[in-house]
Amino acid sequence: MSNVTLSIGGRDFRVGCRDGQEDQIRKLGAMIDDKVREANVDNRSPSEMLLFASLLLADEVKSAAPKGGGTPAASDETLDSIANRLESLASRLEQAAPNT
Template structure:
């Protein structure tokens, strides 16, 4: 099991981790170090356990805020997806059968007249 040297709040620690997780551990430690260093800058004499607790609480607070924003974003995405999934209802007017029948009759008469005119022109 690899041992990784990290620094948090100006204090050095040696931490064991699973093989292959060294970079993850170093990244996590650097995030914790940012918070701890800010706390140490404000109070030089803070005991190590209290400094680590405060840094952890600050990170937890940031995590909760990010999770809240994530939930809000997911809800917005779900809302938008629901709008896309429900197509807009479009009503198309239906032409009454009597009107279409009348139009068919007019078309037939027009064709008959055209045939008569064509017949007279050709004779």
């Protein structure tokens, strides 16, 4: 088990991951940081900041779904599940983060 420190919205978050997954976690963290900057919510609480980033990412996934009867890349149910999981993770991160 490895730990990676991600800088998202000017805050550092320590994340545990499997050995060998560090680079992938860093790339995903950079994507989230980009969305936080895009949404201009880096001055919000960690949970709000991550919620806005997750909404932008979920919107991208939904927009990438084929139109006109094709098999969607992600169903509304899947997106809801992802959003709920991200909210839960953001809440845990906010509780664990020192007040800044």
